[in-house]
Amino acid sequence: MPMLNEVLADAGATFADLDALGVGIGPGNFTGIRISVAAARGLALGLGIPAVGISLLEALALGQDGTVLTSVSAGRGHAFFQRFGADAARGPELVALDTISDWHHKDMICIGNHEAEIAEALGLSYGPALFYPASAVARIAALRWQDNPPRPAPLYLRPADAAPARDAQPAILP
Helix, strand or coil, X not given: CHHHHHHHHHCCCCHHHCCCEEEECCCCCHHHHHHHHHXXXXXXXXXXXXXXXXXXXXXXXCCCCCCEXXXXXXXXXXXXXXXXXXXXXXXXXXXXXXCCHHHCCCCCEEEECCHHHHHHHHXXXXXXXXXXXXXXXXXXXXXXXXXXXXCCCCCCCCXXXXXXXXXXXXXXXX
C-alpha cells in the first residue's frame, strides 16, 4: 500500500482520482498473486470502482502483430504458455519444455521466459515484450474497465506446492 501511495503521489493523483484498477492475476507466485488480487478487489470495493484482472501472459503479448506465443517460467523444466492471434488462440496451459512441438504456428513470435530456447525448438523467431508488465496491465485495463469486467481472480494453472504438515496436531488441553 505504501508503494501505491508513492505512485499516485508521483503522478499528482489520489485514490479518489481513479476510475478503475488493473491487477496482474498470474501466473506466478501463489502468495504474491493472492495478495495483489485481494488488495485490488478490496480497494475497488472501497472506492466503488471496477477492478480488471489481466494475466501476465496476455500482458506480454500487448501490442504485438500476428501470432504470439508468450511464456512464463514455472520451474522444474516447465513454463506457462499462451498463444494469441487470429485462428491460433490456445491456453493458458502448464507445459513441459521438452514437449512443446504441438505449440508451433507459422510466422509466430515467442516472447517471455525461455523465449530463445522455445523459438529455437519450434524453428521460430523471438523478441522482447513491447511494454513492461505493469504498464501492459494498466493499458489493457484502461481498454476494458467500462465493459463490466468480472471480479479479478488468481489464475492458477497448477496445484500449490505447499503440503499439510506431516506432524500430528498438538492436543488442545481442556
